[in-house]
Amino acid sequence: MSARANAKSSGGEEFARAERAAKFIRSKTKLRPKIALVLGSGLGAFADGLESATRIPYERIPHFPRSTAVGHAGRLVIGKAGNVAVAAMQGRAHFYEGYSLKDVIFPMRVFARLGVRAAVLTNAAGGINLGFKQGTLIVMRDHINLQGSNPLIGPNDERFGPRFPDMTRAYDKEYRAAALEEARRLGIEVSEGVYAALTGPSYETPAEIRYLRTIGADVVGMSTVPEVIAARHMGIRILGISCVTNMAAGILDKPLDHGEVLATGERVQSQFIALLRAVLPRIAAGLN
Numbered sequence: 503m504s505a506r507a508n509a510k511s512s513g514g515e516e517f518a519r520a521e522r523a524a525k526f527i528r529s530k531t532k533l534r535p536k537i538a539l540v541l542g543s544g545l546g547a548f549a550d551g552l553e554s555a556t557r558i559p560y561e562r563i564p565h566f567p568r569s570t571a572v573g574h575a576g577r578l579v580i581g582k583a584g585n586v587a588v589a590a591m592q593g594r595a596h597f598y599e600g601y602s603l604k605d606v607i608f609p610m611r612v613f614a615r616l617g618v619r620a621a622v623l624t625n626a627a628g629g630i631n632l633g634f635k636q637g638t639l640i641v642m643r644d645h646i647n648l649q650g651s652n653p654l655i656g657p658n659d660e661r662f663g664p665r666f667p668d669m670t671r672a673y674d675k676e677y678r679a680a681a682l683e684e685a686r687r688l689g690i691e692v693s694e695g696v697y698a699a700l701t702g703p704s705y706e707t708p709a710e711i712r713y714l715r716t717i718g719a720d721v722v723g724m725s726t727v728p729e730v731i732a733a734r735h736m737g738i739r740i741l742g743i744s745c746v747t748n749m750a751a752g753i754l755d756k757p758l759d760h761g762e763v764l765a766t767g768e769r770v771q772s773q774f775i776a777l778l779r780a781v782l783p784r785i786a787a788g789l790n
């Protein structure tokens with residue numbers, strides 16, 4: 503087979519795989535969620551509180567990537583947050599784990615096949631904006647993709663979406679406003695910001711952080727952006743929330759470590775859960 507023909511068939515294969523995984527998930531639960539959540543490092547507990555929940559380890563779902571990162575349970579939980587049915591990922595696959603970007607975004611492909619129309623993507627991030635404090639929640643306003651690649655590279659399958667997806671309004675304006683409003687109502691410290699995605703797994707150098715600040719980034723992390731690109735490709739509306747688990751490299755006079763990232767995530771967990779619980783009904787209402 504020529505490289506082109508090979509690439510073409512693997513493009514069609516992604517759709518078939520997503521359909522297979524969706525069929526498997528549908529066979530495990532009667533719930534038909536229209537909202538997906540991806541719960542980042544230290545933020546997975548939200549899914550533990552879902553009612554009428556079905557929990558499926560990633561390794562059971564056909565073609566699903568497993569998460570090897572510490573702080574990621576690696577489980578899909580389909581359940582109800584109040585009246586709202588959701589599909590929540592406790593942990594995700596990252597590019598730095600050695601997965602291809604196609605693997606990283608595969609769950610998004612599956613969600614679209616399941617009928618999901620909105621996604622809440624969350625992550626732990628380093629704070630670049632000097633106005634941010636450790637533990638602050640940031641509503642993502644936009645992103646800068648510095649992972650050096652794009653999950654849509656390769657043949658385009660029109661069944662997913664167009665060749666050249668628009669990214670001017672990647673982060674839904676209504677969702678951003680709803681999240682800010684609910685956070686303020688609940689007394690949760692919140693700001694808006696631009697997320698820069700790097701591959702990791704090494705943290706940034708202080709010089710890289712100064713560079714990121716200059717180009718307009720407020721927070722930095724190693725995830726989310728590929729999923730947002732894939733979701734927008736398929737017309738899924740996005741709310742992105744970062745938890746500033748640490749100030750980025752060189753801001754404070756101390757080294758960074760993953761333990762601190764997880765500890766901060768756990769510290770803000772209850773606020774994070776309260777915010778999600780408040781925002782989900784508003785997202786659901788807009789999808790009816």
Ligand code: HPA
Binds near residue numbers: 629705724748749758
């Ligand atoms: N840099 C990159 N990714 C991160 C950070 C950081 O400082 N904190 C949590 N995820």
